[in-house]
Each structure stands twice: as C-alpha cells, then as structure tokens.
Amino acid sequence: MIKKDTFDKEKFKKELESNVRMLFRRNLDEATTQQIYQAVAYSVKDDIIDNWIETHKAYEKQDKKMVYYMSMEFLMGRALGNNMINLLCYDEVRETLEELGLDMNLIEDQEPDAALGNGGLGRLAACFLDSLATLGYPAYGCGIRYRYGMFKQKIENGYQVEVPDNWLKYGNPFEIKRDEYAVEVKFGGYVDVEMHNGRQKFVQKGYQSVRAVPYDMPIVGYGNHIVNTLRIWDAEAINNFNLDSFDKGEYEKAVEQENLARTICEVLYPNDNHMAGKELRLKQQYFFISASVQRAVAKYKQTHDDIRKFHEKVTFQLNDTHPTVAVAELMRILVDEEGLEWDEAWEVTRKTCAYTNHTIMAEALEKWPIELFSRLLPRVYQIVEEINRRFVIEIQNKYPGDQEKIRKMAILYDGQVRMAHLAIAGSYSVNGVARLHTEILKKRELRDFYEMMPEKFNNKTNGITQRRFLLHGNPLLASWVTDKIGDDWITNLDHLKHLKVYVDDEKCQQEFMNIKYQNKVRLAKYIKEHNGIDVDPRSIFDCQVKRLHEYKRQLMNILHVMYLYNELKAHPDMDIVPRTFIFGAKAAAGYYTAKLTIKLINAVADKINNDPSINGKIKVVFIEDYRVSNAELIFAAADVSEQISTASKEASGTGNMKFMLNGALTLGTMDGANVEIVEEVGKDNAFIFGLSAEQVMEYEKNGNYNPRDVYNNNQDVRQVLTQLVNGFYSPENPELFRALYDALLEKDTYFTLLDFDSYKEAHNRIDAAYRDEQHWARTAMLQTASAGKFSSDRTIEEYAKEMWHLEKVTL
Ligand code: GL7
Numbered sequence: 001m002i003k004k005d006t007f008d009k010e011k012f013k014k015e016l017e018s019n020v021r022m023l024f025r026r027n028l029d030e031a032t033t034q035q036i037y038q039a040v041a042y043s044v045k046d047d048i049i050d051n052w053i054e055t056h057k058a059y060e061k062q063d064k065k066m067v068y069y070m071s072m073e074f075l076m077g078r079a080l081g082n083n084m085i086n087l088l089c090y091d092e093v094r095e096t097l098e099e100l101g102l103d104m105n106l107i108e109d110q111e112p113d114a115a116l117g118n119g120g121l122g123r124l125a126a127c128f129l130d131s132l133a134t135l136g137y138p139a140y141g142c143g144i145r146y147r148y149g150m151f152k153q154k155i156e157n158g159y160q161v162e163v164p165d166n167w168l169k170y171g172n173p174f175e176i177k178r179d180e181y182a183v184e185v186k187f188g189g190y191v192d193v194e195m196h197n198g199r200q201k202f203v204q205k206g207y208q209s210v211r212a213v214p215y216d217m218p219i220v221g222y223g224n225h226i227v228n229t230l231r232i233w234d235a236e237a238i239n240n241f242n243l244d245s246f247d248k249g250e251y252e253k254a255v256e257q258e259n260l261a262r263t264i265c266e267v268l269y270p271n272d273n274h275m276a277g278k279e280l281r282l283k284q285q286y287f288f289i290s291a292s293v294q295r296a297v298a299k300y301k302q303t304h305d306d307i308r309k310f311h312e313k314v315t316f317q318l319n320d321t322h323p324t325v326a327v328a329e330l331m332r333i334l335v336d337e338e339g340l341e342w343d344e345a346w347e348v349t350r351k352t353c354a355y356t357n358h359t360i361m362a363e364a365l366e367k368w369p370i371e372l373f374s375r376l377l378p379r380v381y382q383i384v385e386e387i388n389r390r391f392v393i394e395i396q397n398k399y400p401g402d403q404e405k406i407r408k409m410a411i412l413y414d415g416q417v418r419m420a421h422l423a424i425a426g427s428y429s430v431n432g433v434a435r436l437h438t439e440i441l442k443k444r445e446l447r448d449f450y451e452m453m454p455e456k457f458n459n460k461t462n463g464i465t466q467r468r469f470l471l472h473g474n475p476l477l478a479s480w481v482t483d484k485i486g487d488d489w490i491t492n493l494d495h496l497k498h499l500k501v502y503v504d505d506e507k508c509q510q511e512f513m514n515i516k517y518q519n520k521v522r523l524a525k526y527i528k529e530h531n532g533i534d535v536d537p538r539s540i541f542d543c544q545v546k547r548l549h550e551y552k553r554q555l556m557n558i559l560h561v562m563y564l565y566n567e568l569k570a571h572p573d574m575d576i577v578p579r580t581f582i583f584g585a586k587a588a589a590g591y592y593t594a595k596l597t598i599k600l601i602n603a604v605a606d607k608i609n610n611d612p613s614i615n616g617k618i619k620v621v622f623i624e625d626y627r628v629s630n631a632e633l634i635f636a637a638a639d640v641s642e643q644i645s646t647a648s649k650e651a652s653g654t655g656n657m658k659f660m661l662n663g664a665l666t667l668g669t670m671d672g673a674n675v676e677i678v679e680e681v682g683k684d685n686a687f688i689f690g691l692s693a694e695q696v697m698e699y700e701k702n703g704n705y706n707p708r709d710v711y712n713n714n715q716d717v718r719q720v721l722t723q724l725v726n727g728f729y730s731p732e733n734p735e736l737f738r739a740l741y742d743a744l745l746e747k748d749t750y751f752t753l754l755d756f757d758s759y760k761e762a763h764n765r766i767d768a769a770y771r772d773e774q775h776w777a778r779t780a781m782l783q784t785a786s787a788g789k790f791s792s793d794r795t796i797e798e799y800a801k802e803m804w805h806l807e808k809v810t811l
Contacts, residue, residue, distance in 0.1 A: 007089055007092040009092070009095070009096045009099070012043060012092075012093065012096050013096060013099075013100065015043045015046065016028065016036075016039050016040060016043055016100075019038075019039035019040075019042045019043055020035060020036065020039040023035070023038055023039060023042070024038075024039075028100065033106055033107060033110050034110045034170060036102060036107055036110075037080070037107045037108075037110035037111055038170065038171070038173055040080065040093070040097070040107055041079075041080050041111070041173035041174060042173050044080065044083050044084060044087065044089075044093075045173060045174055045218070047087060047089075048083065048087070048218045048220060048227055051220075051225045051226070051227045052218050052227035052229075054225070054811065055225070055226050055227045055228065055809070055811070056229075058809050058810070058811055059138045059809055060303065062809055062810070063303065063313070064138045064313075064806070064807050064809055065138065065312065065313050065314065065315065065804070065805065065806050065807065066138040066139065066140065066313065066314055066315070066806075067132070067137065067138070067139045067140075067315050067316075067317055067799075067800075067804050067806060068139075068140050068142050068292060068296055068314065068315070068316050068317070069125060069128060069129065069132075069139060069140065069141045069142065069317050069319065070142050070143075070288075070289065070292060070316055070317060070318050070319060070323035070326060071121075071122070071125040071141065071142070071143050071319035071320075071322070071323065072143065072144065072284070072285065072288070072319070072320075072322040072323065073116060073117030073118060073121055073122030073125060073143065073268070073319070073322075074114075074116050074117055074122055074125045074126050074129070074141055074143050074230060074232070075114075075115060075116065075117030075118070075119070075122035075123040075125070075126050075150075075628060076113075076114040076115075076116065076117075076126045076217075076230070076628070077113045077114065077115075077126065077468070077627070077628025077629055078108060078111045078112075078113055078114070078628070078629055079111065079114065079174050079217070080107075080108055080111050081108050081472050082130075082220075082467065082468055082472060083174070083218070083220050085222070085467055085468075085471055085472050086130075086133075086134070086220040086221060086222045086223065086467060087220060087223075088222075088223050090472075109629075112165075112167040112169075112170075113149075113167070113627045113628050113629050114149065114167060114172075115149035115150035115165055115167065115268075115627060115628070116143060116144070116145075116146050116149050116150075116232070116268060117149075117150065117268070118150060118268070118270060118271065118272040118547065119272045119546065119547040120272075120358075120546070120547075120652070120653065120654050120655070121272075121319065121320060121358050123628065123654060124319075124433075124462055124654055124792075125141065125143075125319055127463065127464050127465040127468075127654075127792040128792055128795070128796055129141045129219045129228065129230060130219065130222075130465040130467060130468065130792065131463070131465060131791070131792040131793045131795070131796040132219070132228060132796055133219045133220060133221035133222075133224075133226050133227065133228040134221040134222040134224065134226075134465075134467070134491060134793065135221075135793060135796055135797065135800070135808065136221065136224060136226050136808040136809050136810075136811075137796070137800055137806045137808060137809070138228070138806065138809055139219075139228050140228070140229050140230075140231055140292075141219070141228075141229070141230040141231065142231055142232075142233075142288060142292035143230065143231075143232045143233070143288060144232055144233055144265055144268075144284060144287070144288045145215050145232035145233060145234045145265055146265055146266070146267055146268045147168065147265055147266050147267065148164050148165050148166060148167070148266065148267040148268065149165045149167050149268050150165060150268055150270060150586070150627070151163060151164060151165055151270055151586070151589065152164070152165050152625050153586050153624055153625040153626070154624065154625070155598075155602060155622065155624045158598075158599045158602030158603055158606070159595070159598070159599050159602075160586070160587055160595050160598045160599075162270075162589050164267075172215075172217075174217050174218060175215045175216065175217050175232075176215065176216050176217075177213065177214075177215050178213070178214045178215070178216055178231075179213060181213075181214050181295060182211050182212060182213045182214070182236075183211075183212050183290075183291050183294045183295060183298075184209050184210070184211060184212070184238065185209060185210055185211075185212050185235075185286070185287050185290045185291055186204055186207040186208070186209045186290075187207060187208050187209065187210075187260065187283065187286070187376055187377070188206070188207050188208050188375065188376060188378070189204050189205050189206035189207030189208070189378060190204070190205055190206055190378055191203065191204055191205070191378050191379050191382060192204075192205050199339075201336065202336055202379055202382070204378060204379045208253065208256055208257050208260055209238055209257065210235040210236065210237065210238060210257065210260055210261045210264060210287065211235070211236040211237065211238045211261070212233045212234070212235060212287060212288070212290070212291035213233065213234045213235075213236050214231045214232070214233055214234075214291070214295070215231070215232050215233075215234060216229045216230070216231050217229070217230040217231075217232070218230075222467055222490060222491055223491075224811070225811050226809065226811065231292070231295075232288075233265070233287065233288045233291045233292070234265050235260070235261040235262075235264040235265045235287060236261050237254075237257050237258040237260075237261040237262075238257055238261075239254070239258075260283075263280060264280070264283055264284060264287050265284070265287075269281055269284075270586070270588050270589055271588045271591075272547040272549065272588060273359050273361045273363070273364045273547075273549060273551075274361075274363050274364055274588060274591070275363065275364055275365065275366050275367075276590075277367075277368070277369075279372055279376065282368055282372065282373065282376055282377075283376065285322055285323065285325055286325050286329070286376070286377055286380070288323075289323050289325050289326045289329055290325075290329050292326075293316075293326055293329045293330050293333060294333065296314055296316075297310070297330075297333055297338075300313055300314060307334065307338045307340065307348070308340070308344055308347075308348060310334075310348050310352060311348050311351035311352040314352055315352060315353075315354060315803075315804045315806075316330070316352055316353045316354070317354050317356065317799070317804070318353060318354065318355045318356065318423055318427070319356060319358075320356060320357065320358045320359070321355070321357075321365075321366045321419035321420050321422075321423050322366070324355070324366070324419045324420075324422050324423040324426075325377070325380065325419075326353060327349060327353050327387070327422055327423065327425075327426030327427070328377075328380045328383045328384050328387065328422070328426075329380060330345075330348075330349045330352060330353070331345050331346065331349050331383045331387070332379060332380055332383055334348060334349065335383070336379070342386070346387075346390075349426055350426060350427065350428055351428055352428075353423075353426050353427045353428070354427050354428055354429035354430075354431075354803055354804075355420075355423035355424060355426075355427040355429070355430050355431075356430075356431050356432075356433065356460070357420070357430065357431070357432055357433070357437075357441055357445075357446070357651075358433055358651050358652075359651050360437070360440060360441070360444075360445045360648070360649070360651065361551065361649065365418075365419075365420060366418075366419040366420065367416040367417065367418050367419065368416060368417045368419070369415060369416055369417075370412065370415050370416060370417060371415070373417050381417075384411065384412070384417060384422065385412065387411060387422065387425060387426065388410060388411040388412045391409075391410070391411060391421075391425045392406055392410055395409055395410075395452070398452055405448060408448050409421060409448050409449065409452075411425060420446075421449075424446070424449050424453075424456070427456065428456065428803075429456055429458060429803045430446070430449070430456045430457050430458075431457070431458045431459060431460045431803070432459050432460075432651065433459075433460065433461065433462045433651050433652040433672075433673075434459070434461050434462060434651060434652035434653075434672045434673040434675070434676060435459055435461060435675065435676060436648075436670075436671070436672060436675050436693060437459075437651040437652060437672060438457070438458070438459035440648060440693065440697075441457070442457055444697070458802065458803070460795055460798050460799055460803075461652065461673060461676055461789075461790075461795065462652040462653075462654050462657070462673060462790075462792070462795060463654075463657065463789075463790050463791050463792035463793065463794055463795035463796075464654050464657045464658050464661070464790060464791065464792055465791070465792050465793075466489065466490065466493050466661060466791055466793075467490065468632070469632065469635060469658045469661055469662070470661050470662065471490060472632065473631075473632030473633070473635060473636055473662070474515075474519060474632075474635070474636035474662055476515045476518055476519065476636075477512075477515050477519075477636065477662065477663070477784070480511060480512070480515055481496070481499065481784070484498075484499060484502060484508070485498040485499060489788075491793065492793070493787065493788045493789075493790070493791035493793065493794070494788040494789075494791075494794075495788070496784060496785050496786070496787055496788045497785060497786070497788055498785075499781065499784060499785035500782070500785045500786075502781065502785075503778045503781045503782050503785065504778060506774070508781065509774060509777035509778060509781065510777070512663065512777055512780060512781045512784075513773075513776075513777045513780070516637070516639070516663060516780065517537060517538075519633075519636040519637040519662075520537035520541055520637045521537045522633060522636070522637065523537075523541070523633050523634060523636070523637035524536075524537050526630065526633055527582075527621055527623070530623070530624060531621055531622075531623070531624070533605075533609060533619065533621055535580045535619050535621060536578060536580070536616065536619075538578070539577070539578035539579055539580045539616075539619070540577055540578070540579045540580065540639045540640060540766070540770055541580050541582060541637055541638050541639045541640070542579055542580065542581050542582065542638075542639065542640040542642065542667075542766075543582040543583075543584075543634055543637075543638040543640065543641060543642060543659070543664070544557050544581075544582070544583055544584075544585075544642035544644070545582070545583070545584035545585065545623070545626050545631060545634055545655060546584075546585060546653075546655050547585060547586060547587075548585035548586060548587040548591070548594040548595075548597060548598060549591075549594060550593060550594070550743075550749065550750050551645055551646050551649040551650070551750050552644070552645050552649075552650070553644050553645060553646060553750055553752055553755075554583065554585060554597055554601065555597050555600070555740060555744075555752060556644060556752045556755065556756065556759060557581070557583070557642055557644065558581075558583075558597070558600055558601050558604055558620075559720050559721075559752070559756065560756070560759060560760060560763060561581050561604055561608070561618065561620055562604060562720040562723060562729075563716050563719070563720050563760065564576075564579075564618055564763075565604075565607075565608055565611075565614070565618065566716070566719055566720065566723075568614045568617060568618065569613070569614070572613065572614075576617055576618075576767055577767050577770045577771060578616060578617050578618070578619075579617070579618050579619075579767075580618075580619045580620075580621060581618065581619070581620045581621070582621045582623060582634065582638075583601050583620070583621065583622045583623065584622070584623040584626030584630070584631075584634065585598065585626055586625075586626060592739070593739060593740065593743060596736075596737065596739055596740055597740065598622070599736070599737075600724075600729065600737055600740065601620065601622050602622050603729040603730055603736075604620055604729055605619075605620035605621065605622055607728075607729055608620050631655075631658070635655075635658045635659055635661070635662045635664070636662050638659050638662065638664035639664055639665065639770070639780070640664060640665055640666075640667050640687075640766060641655070641656060641659030641660065641664040641665065641666050641667065641668070642667050642668070643655070643656040643659075643666055643667070643668035643669070643671070643672075643674050644667065644668060644669055644690075644759065645669060645671045645672065646669070646671070646691075646696060646750040646751050646752075646755075647669045647670055647671040647690060647691055647692055647693040647695070647696050648671065648693035648696050648697055649671065649696075649750070650671045650672040650674075651672055652672040652673040653671075653672040653673050653674065654673070656668065656672070656673055656674055656677055657673065657677070657787065657790035659783075660677055660681070660783045660784070660786070660787045660790065661783075661784060661787040661790065662783075662784065663780040663781065663783050663784045664780070664783060665685070665686060665687065665766070665769075665776075665779060665780060665783060666678070666681075666686045666687065666688075666783075667686075667687040667689075667762055667763070667766060668686065668687070668688060668689075669688070669689065669690040669691070669755070670688060670690070670692050670693065671693065673790070674686075674688075676789065676790075677790070680786040680787070680788075680789055680790075681782060681783055681786040682782075682786075685779045685782055685783070685786075687762040687763075687765050687766055687769075688762070689755065689758040689759050689761065689762035690751075690755040690758050690759065691751055691754065691755060696751060699751070705748070705751065705754060707744060707745055707746070707747070707748035707753045707754070708745060710753040710754055710756070711745060711753065714753075714756070714757065716756075716760070717753055717756055721741055721744060721745070724737040724738070724740055724741040725737065725738055725741045
C-alpha cells in the first residue's frame with residue numbers, strides 16, 4: 001500500500017472486511033461508521049508497522065544521534081487522514097471506499113482529535129514531529145498520555161461549558177502499549193546517605209512510586225518509509241504490596257500509590273500561557289521526564305559503554321520550561337546511578353539539554369515554591385540546590401560584588417525555584433520562536449543571561465506542516481498548486497514561490513478565488529450544521545481562531561463589530577462589503593474575563609444575526625469547540641486572518657502561517673511572526689495597524705497610558721463601551737459585561753482602546769481592497785506563493801543543523 005503504483009484495491013477491501021470481523025464480529029455491511037473507521041485505521045497501521053520496525057533498526061545500526069522532543073503537550077489532531085497522506089495512499093483509499101459505497105470524510109470524522117495540548121505550543125510540537133519524520137531525522141516525542149485531553153467546548157446560552165474529552169473511549173487504534181519499557185518513578189520520602197565502596201551514595205527512601213508505562217504512536221514521514229515515535233507515558237500502580245495485608249502502614253501506602261497512579265495522567269491542564277502552580281502539575285512534569293530520561297539513558301547504554309559521551313548521541317529539546325526538571329533528573333541519574341563526578345555529569349548535561357522559550361507573558365513564568373518542590377522531589381531538589389550554588393559562584397566570578405545580578409539570575413530565590421533560570425543554566429542553547437520574540441528575550445526578559453552567555457542564544461522562527469494544513473486540509477488548493485508547479489512543495493515549501501509568475505494571470509486568479517469560494521461553501525455548510533446560522537459564502541470571511549486570551553484581543557475584534565453595527569444602524573444605506581466575522585476559541589476553565597468575552601461575542605452574534613434591518617451585511621459566528629480538525633476547514637475558507645495581539649505579547653503565532661498558506665490576507669499588528677510574514681509577502685499586501693512592540697514597551701515602562709483619554713476623546717469608543725453596561729446586548733442583566741468595561745477603562749492592560757482607531761481604519765482598507773476583485777485575488781495568491789519560509793521543515797532543518805547536529809538516516 002505504501003507506493004501509489006503498488007496499491008492493491010482488492011487486497012485493501014479484503015483486509016478491511018477481515019478487520020471488521022476480527023474486531024467486531026460483523027460483516028462490513030453491518031458495521032457502524034465508527035467500526036469502519038477502526039477497521040480502516042487498523043489496515044493503515046498494518047502498513048506502518050514494517051516501516052516502523054525498519055526505521056528503528058536503521059537508527060540503531062547507523063548509531064545516529066537522536067533528539068528527544070520533551071513536551072507536556074502534543075496537539076496531534078486526527079491521525080488517520082494524515083497517516084494516509086504521508087503513506088501516499090490517501091486518494092487510493094478514498095476511491096476504494098467509494099467503490100464500497102463509503103464516504104472517506106464521514107469515516108475520518110469518526111476519529112476523535114488527539115487533543116493532548118492547549119494551543120500553539122502543543123500544535124507546534126505536533127508539526128515538528130511530522131517534519132522530523134519527513135526529513136528523516138531520528139527523533140522521539142516524549143509526553144503524557146492524558147486520559148482526558150483538552151476539554152470539549154459546548155456553548156449553552158452563549159456561555160462556554162466544558163465537557164470532558166474522553167478521547168480513548170473507543171480505544172486508540174494507532175497506539176501500542178510497550179509494557180516491556182515500563183520504569184518506576186519515585187515521589188516524596190527523604191534522602192539517606194549511605195556509604196558504598198568508600199563513596200557517599202544518596203538514596204531516596206520512604207517514597208511513593210508509580211509505574212510509568214509507555215504507549216507508542218507512529219509518526220509517519222511523507223513518502224520516505226520513515227516512521228518515528230511519539231512516546232506518551234501512562235501511570236499504573238505498582239502493586240507489589242499485598243492489599244489484604246494486616247500491616248496498616250503497608251495498606252495505606254498501597255492505596256495512596258493507587259491513587260497517585262490514577263490521578264497523575266488523568267487530565268491535561270487547560271491553561272494556555274498561564275501557570276496555575278498546582279502540585280499535581282509538578283508531579284506530571286517529573287513523571288514523564290523521569291520516565292523519558294531513564295529510558296533514554298538505558299537505551300544509550302544498550303549500545304554504548306561510556307556515559308560521558310551521552311551528549312554525542314542524545315539531545316533533549318525542552319519545549320518551554322515545563323520539562324526543565326530534566327536538567328536535574330539527568331544529573332541525578334549520572335551522579336547517583338552512573339557514578340559520575342559532579343563536574344563530569346554537569347558537562348554531559350549542559351551538552352545534552354536545550355531550551356525553547358515560548359512566551360514572555362509574566363503569568364506563564366514557571367516558579368515552584370521550594371517547600372513543594374523539595375517535598376515532592378527531595379533528591380532532585382538537593383541537586384537543584386547544588387546547581388544553584390555553583391551557578392551563583394559563576395555569576396559572582398563574572399560580576400564580583402554585584403548582588404543585584406544574583407538577585408535577578410539565581411535559580412533559587414525568594415523561596416522559589418525559577419524554572420527558566422534552571423533551563424538556561426543547564427542548556428547549551430536557548431532560543432525564541434520568532435525574530436522579534438528572540439530580540440525581546442535578549443534585550444529585555446533574559447537580558448542578564450544574554451549578557452553573561454550570549455553564545456547560547458539564538459532564534460528559530462516557528463513553522464507549520466504543509467502536509468496537514470494544505471495537502472490534507474485544502475485538497476482543492478493543493479491539487480491546483482500541484483497542477484501549476486508540480487508537487488515538490490509538499491516536501492519543499494519554498495517551491496511555492498514559483499506560483500508568483502501566475503499572480504497577474506487572470507485565469508489563475510479566477511481559479512484561485514473559485515477554490516476559495518468552494519472552501520467557503522464547505523465551511524458555510526459546517527456552520528449551518530453546527531450553529532444553525534446561514535452565512536453567505538460571497539461575504540468576506542474574516543476569521544479569528546485561537547485560544548481566548550486578553551493579549552490576543554478578541555475583545556477588540558468584537559468591539560469593532562459592535563461599532564460597525566452602530567454605524568449600520570445610524571446609516572442604513574451605508575455601503576459595505578458584506579462581512580462574516582468568524583470566531584473560534586476556548587477559554588481556560590478558570591479564566592473569568594476570557595469566558596465573559598465568549599459570552600459577549602455570542603450575545604453580539606445573537607443580536608446582529610437576528611436584526612433583519614441590516615440585510616445580512618454583517619454576521620457573527622462563534623464556532624463551537626475549535627480544534628485541529630475544524631481548524632483545517634476554517635483556514636481553507638478564510639479571506640482575512642486576524643492576528644491582532646498587543647505588539648510584543650505573541651511570541652510567534654502559528655495560525656497566522658496556516659491562514660497565509662491558504663491564501664488569507666493578514667490583518668495584524670507587528671507582533672511575533674507577523675513581522676516575518678509581512679517581510680515575505682510585502683507590506684502593501686497585508687493590513688498592518690497599531691502600536692509597535694517598542695511603543696508598547698515604552699508605555700509599559702513609563703506607565704503613561706490612560707485609557708480614559710481615549711474614552712473622553714473618541715465618540716465611537718464611548719458608544720460601544722457604554723453598550724457593555726447599558727443592557728444593549730444583555731437586557732436581562734445590563735451589568736453582565738461590567739467586568740470587561742471596567743478592565744478597559746481602568747487599565748486597558750492590552751492597549752485595546754489605544755489601538756482601536758488604527759484597527760478600524762485597517763478594516764476600512766480591507767473593505768476597499770475587497771471591492772477590487774482582481775487585485776484581491778492577486779494578493780490572496782501572493783500569500784500562498786510567499787508562505788514557503790513558514791514550513792516547519794525549514795524550522796526543523798535549522799534546529800537540526802545549527803543546534804542538534806543531527807544526521808539524516810538512510811533507509
Ligand atoms: C506559545 C505562544 O503564545 C505562541 O505565540 C507561539 O506560537 C507558540 C509556539 O511557539 O507558543 N507560548 C505558549 O506558552 N503557548 C503558545 O502557544 C501556549
């Protein structure tokens with residue numbers, strides 16, 4: 001099935017029938033769609049297995065260096081379609097199923113999204129795995145097999161309601177439990193010093209432990225027979241205790257260990273860019289890190305005998321600070337278990353670990369109370385203390401007498417463990433995720449560290465996989481592109497630039513916009529089915545889909561819609577191009593302002609969509625349960641991509657790239673990767689507005705912005721703000737949106753009011769631009785043609801060459 005030319009339809013049909021019988025004791029014509037999905041998935045898995053085995057044999061034989069991508073989150077989405085695409089058999093399977101009277105889309109829809117992540121950070125990890133496999137780099141993704149992933153979002157009466165995501169309900173056809181690789185992970189207790197052969201040995205005693213059991217998921221490379229592994233850990237109770245024991249102490253401990261095992265992997269914390277500081281979260285972090293590091297060391301030792309050269313074969317990439325305990329855990333294993341001297345172990349550790357920073361939002365900075373950290377991880381804490389002691393000496397040597405430096409840079413300070421500081425001290429590389437973001441790290445957030453060790457700092461601008469977000473998500477555009485320039489773009493996105501010769505070709509423009517139109521029809525149908533709202537595919541589809549966060553400013557977007565509505569009511573003949581404002585966003589369950597913003601968007605939608613007097617000139621749609629699978633539909637259908645974060649706050653963004661790839665024009669601030677998007681496409685081909693990052697940071701430093709000044713001087717702003725508190729959108733409770741009103745007027749932390757006019761004016765430019773159909777078509781095509789840089793293949797090549805020094809495997 002791997003090669004297009006060897007795909008045997010009849011064989012596939014037989015396999016499918018046999019799978020349905022084996023799994024469900026049914027014939028194909030009796031099976032439910034879910035059962036057929038499972039059977040198809042097992043057939044596909046069957047074709048993966050040999051390559052999976054061969055890939056790992058090749059890695060071992062060629063003894064290549066391996067990257068372990070350590071991440072609390074992998075937002076994989078659905079696997080079936082992606083696997084078929086990368087196995088080059090998507091069309092063949094679709095045709096075969098059609099011959100059986102089955103619809104591939106319906107079958108794909110049976111698969112729950114693997115939502116083991118919140119947003120951009122987790123999705124980036126998933127894109128990276130796709131690129132690593134496609135480029136043939138030896139890699140493991142290491143994470144947690146959460147029993148419940150990101151919650152499902154229901155909208156009830158305009159409010160978000162969280163529903164548990166029982167994604168494993170019907171089992172996961174692609175995973176394989178690897179019981180043989182289970183390891184023990186210990187928590188709590190105390191540390192005893194014992195003498196072994198004249199050497200002190202630190203032994204953790206009186207601990208509780210769990211059995212970490214890995215489940216492997218295949219990561220299929222595109223058309224290259226490579227299959228890497230996403231290894232996610234589950235926790236099981238260690239039951240070497242006799243539950244019938246009359247020893248009360250033993251019995252209680254057994255019960256506690258059962259509970260620990262049950263809770264550890266229960267659920268993904270649903271916070272994006274925010275640290276909640278819960279004890280269980282630290283347990284999750286140490287759990288998967290200890291298991292992953294133990295396995296990495298054991299695997300290395302199978303074929304190598306000098307642990308001092310570990311870093312020559314292994315690199316750990318820490319996806320934000322969440323996995324930072326890896327620095328101390330590797331030290332623990334090297335010193336306590338492998339018997340290395342501290343300095344030797346530290347050298348290995350510093351050459352093994354690398355840290356990516358993904359945010360400068362202060363509330364996301366991970367700090368753990370020493371009390372908690374040392375109680376949960378007593379031996380690891382001792383090691384952190386020693387790392388800190390030595391690091392402080394290094395700082396003192398570099399800056400003699402400068403107490404301020406120590407205060408700012410120490411790992412342990414003010415009763416807390418500062419994880420970013422540990423990550424920087426223990427890594428050979430520190431990178432940001434877009435050029436602007438890295439510059440801000442160097443000049444502001446991590447300035448002292450940059451000054452002390454500039455050689456560690458570097459930038460790796462994020463990317464996305466075109467296999468999922470164009471080839472799978474937008475098949476019409478994908479085959480159009482291939483018709484024009486061949487299919488090299490699938491593994492070399494730079495080739496998209498060859499589309500530039502077509503941007504002035506009228507026929508191509510029409511084809512391009514016709515595909516956009518069909519994708520809008522597809523999304524309109526989805527919206528009709530899921531929201532019961534009719535939207536006009538000829539209107540401008542103006543989309544903002546991402547996590548709900550104040551800094552991302554969904555509130556500014558909806559305030560602008562409220563303003564437009566006021567204008568339409570005041571001037572019924574106003575001539576505007578009909579616009580459909582599409583939102584999709586989950587709010588963290590405990591994030592009050594974010595949830596209230598969702599309610600506001602829905603309240604505005606209700607009022608506007610049901611006001612016949614505006615003749616459907618504007619519509620507002622809130623798409624329920626925004627996730628990877630419906631994101632693919634939205635990107636393909638968008639005309640306008642809203643990337644409107646307060647400048648300096650969005651480290652990179654990756655949705656911006658997915659929209660661009662699919663031909664949407666960016667309406668955005670000069671923030672994160674928007675800067676580089678504008679650089680690629682040209683500033684005349686984007687709608688840029690608002691304060692610059694410099695300006696924002698100046699205001700923040702000086703504290704000289706007063707939102708009341710805007711309020712007093714701007715009639716439009718005053719009117720929409722008043723409508724938040726006069727019941728215009730909430731007659732049953734006029735005070736409903738008071739908190740949003742107050743936040744804007746008292747502080748306006750995210751400069752929403754200050755940027756409002758400039759945002760409004762950018763929207764006017766969009767309205768004017770869309771009227772020139774040809775020019776719009778040209779500009780839209782230019783987005784796709786200029787998106788080459790934003791492939792995660794490019795990002796991964798940079799990591800592999802400049803940081804990890806990996807070699808590709810040859811099969
Ligand atoms: C994020 C950033 O907010 C986002 O801008 C970036 O694209 C992403 C991947 O690098 O990382 N940082 C973060 O903590 N989350 C992100 O999505 C949750």
